[in-house]
Amino acid sequence: MFIINCPFCGERDQSEFSAGGEAHIVRPKQPTELTDDEWADFLFMRKNIKGIQFERWNHSHGCRKWFNVIRDTSNDKIHAVYKMGEKPPSN
Amino acid sequence: MSENFRSTETKFLDKTNRISFKYNGKKYYGYKGDTLASALLSNGVHLIGRSFKYHRPRGIMTCGSEEPNAIVQIGGNGSFTEPNVRATEQEIYEGLEASSQNCWPSVEFDVGGINNFISPVIPAGFYYKTFMWPKKLWYSLYEPAIRLSAGLGKSPTQPDPELYDHKHLHCDVLVVGGGISGIIAASISADNGNNTVLIDDKNSLGGSTVYQNDENFKINDEISSSWLDKKIEELKNKHNLTIKNRTSVAAYHGYNYLLARENFADHKPLDERLNKLRQRLWKIRAKKVILATGAIERPLIFNNNDRPGVMLASSVKKYIDFFGVRCGDKNIIFTNNDTAYETAISLNKKGIEVTVIDIRKNSSSALVKTTQDAGIKIYWNHTIVNTSGYRRIKSIEIMEMSEDGTNVVGKKTSLICDNLSISGGWTPMVHLFTQSGGKLRFRDADQVFLPNTAMSDQISIGSCNGDFELDDIIKNTISECKNFLSASVIDYDLLKVSCPKQNESKIIWLLPNDKPLGKTKPFLDFQNDSTAKDIKLAMREGFKSIEHVKRYTTTGMGTDQGKLANMHALGIISETAGVKMGSLGTTTFRPPYTPLTFGTIVGRNVGTFFDITRKTPMHDWHKDHKAEFENVGQWKRAWYYPKKIESMHQAVQRESKAARESAGILDASTLGKIDIKGTDASEFLNRVYTNAWSKLGIGKCRYGLMLNEDGMVYDDGVTTRLSENHYLMTTTTGGAANVLSKLEDYLQTEWPELDVWLTSVTDHYATASVCGPNSKNILKKLFPNIEFNDENFPHMSFKNAELDGINCRIMRISFTGEHSYEINIESKYGKSLWEKCMDAGKKFNITPYGTETMHLLRAEKGFIIVGQDTDGTMTPSDLQMDWIVSKKKYDFIGKRSLYRSDTMREDRKQLVGLLTDNPSEILEEGAQIVQDEKKQPIEMLGHVTSSYFSPNLNKSIALAVVKNGKNLKGQKLLVPMKDKTINVTVSDFIFFDSKNERLNA
């Protein structure tokens, strides 16, 4: 069980959070103009990386805020956390 | 009369405290401080159980958690009974009852022993190969038979009466293992100001050094055991050090999160345990972790190496030096390394006969010299090729090894013995290190896996890190701890350590024999009865990966998780395959390190504490009026209110009729309620519901359907516009929390520009729903100041009101199809509101109804219940609810998905009504629907989702989802059941008042 540094509350046990899948998948602004394939790509296709992955997490048993996490899925090392709407920190 | 094998006094036993216990019904004595194993050995009892597959007699082999054989049932048949307890860890107490497992009718005469003689026909994978076919025999014959003869102990049949709990613990430094390296580490850590915890699984600290009385091992010119005794005393006075004995670390997860089980009671008599905590699971978060988990001795793999009396050499030493128990009178030590000579010296000092067989050609160790000086016979370059003795080892046969060690030569020599101590070297306990994500390296010299790179802030010290000599252990422990803890205060800098240097061991994973492998039984995994032969057979059959070989042969899959067996399995695989051992990797070390009881895992979360129970403010009223309750999520909802001898069916029929004929009242407090405020609230609702919300007038209510982004129905409910920028949304009871989370997700991540604020208010309000033709008359009595005519208070509208000075919200909405009102009031007035409604409704025979009647009434109207009539694969169109999907709105959650080729398919499963040809026949919910019973394979068209007998229509009705159902109205279909087939006809799914006349009646 890892520790996540919530950008709003600070370090808390993983059990306070829930995972929300891959980050930076923006809901299309004009869905009607997308082909079935393009929409399906947004809807279903997610990366499942062994290594550095960009993820959404929610402090569901805390401040209930969503934010982004850069995590190495092979060892759960968290490289960065940053708020929704912010760009991932370089390096 | 059993002989007394207690040879010597030791300070570790309290001879003034004699304890009686029972083993297999017979009474024995031991002393306070004994384990069940040491007490049994002191009474000359070696035979403990029967092996898993061949039912071979097996005895105590070790003195610790790695024990594969001596697992016993503790306690009689009562609720305190516990299977699979290691006799080597169980401390004895007055009145302890233990018995053998896996033998019938008794350990001395075991019917399954026949398996031993037919073992040539029970090779690796036997169970997989033999019992696969024919399948029906599995249930009737094979499984019961295997379970009967291969059972590892009996489960208790009653609830566990003991208490368990969980507790969090935070510390600067956690030291796991209380041997000499752990003690030095804990001491350095505490001395340097760290809040330190030291955990050890035994009842006292010191590991194997506390009974190391050999003059060859000295620290500062003192015998190592007396030096350590003083250090242990010093530890007890350190204020920032907590010592936890009888505590075993079960798991080491990432970020230095460890789970440890502390045992408070298993060593105490039952009468001292009642209502006291038995075990506690510590959830430890440590800034730094020091692993000092030690090493366990390896067995040697040779023919018939599993007889009672065959034990690990280091364990035999502990039994004599710690417990004062001799494991035999004629001991033979069989070794490939120097450490076993410590056992020889210890036994010899106590005057016990001992002989050594060493597969090496020589050794210059001081230990060997001491052994030789004592006049102990050593057979160099010899190996054991066979043993005999059924219930206890009686003799062995040895032969000389060939020059290259791959074969045996010359003549056999037979030696008499009653104990055989074996030592194949040492395996560092890297379990916890690898559980935490650490990667191992392989050291060729002594063929051990050692910690290499760690994933968290931790170090491994002592023999778990590959240091096996006392001077190395102490020197490296001090320097490693200094670095790791940036320690400046060190008491140990000038320690003088002397110990014998060890010569190289000679590692042969499978010892040579004069007979072919097929004619021998060299056991690897003693608990699961897998032999070297099985490993080789698996490889011949094509298994290459260690993980596959393990599962096929079940090596390492017993309750001991192969602590003794795994290295040899790897060794034999690499030898057979001709690859380097380090390159094979290991099997995965999974938690827990030793088994945990279920009680410890669940802690206090049992019985009523298992889950939260949510009750509405009216709950006590329902209870007082004999309601039956059903669980809806965590809620207890009134299900129906049986009168006297009414059955559920009778109660529901009565309630349903009353609600339509005069008046009914339902506790609807559990519906999810979300308060929505903000200047963009209307726009927000437009985006989350399928229908349009911008034009909803203030004071009006509207039903909304919410989809997932994939177009499937997710939730539904009525939302009321309370004022310009203020709405109250209701959700299904079960969906409330998820809907709130979903809405928050969209607000925070997709539409942060919207000015919308969400608050969950489910528990803030109690809701009474009054329906039926007389509902209006009841409301009139309660709220005399409100005009209840259709003009002032039409269907789908809301009014603020006061009930005896308390604010209420009244919504005129209906889930039953009747003229109906929902009254919301602050929760604390919920029961009073309910009672007032009952009072006002008395003369109209107001009838409280539960969830079952609510389900029935809405089914008559064809209203869906999300989660019952839908299952996450239904679109609005599948539910024939196209009317609620706005064509004008540019976008809403899930809209685009409604135009995917798959969601537009005509032959999707669609909601229909079903009428049974025999109107009194009620379908079973979940029943499958087919058209042609003869066709093979039979085509499943759909299933029944809701089914009731309608008292208002006097016939059975059902909702169902059926392939292409929209176009099947009038079609005859079949519902095949176990004993009959029911004929049904597809109908419209609105069965009652399809023109909605009653809403305004």
Ligand SMILES: [Zn+2]
């Ligand atoms: Zn937070």
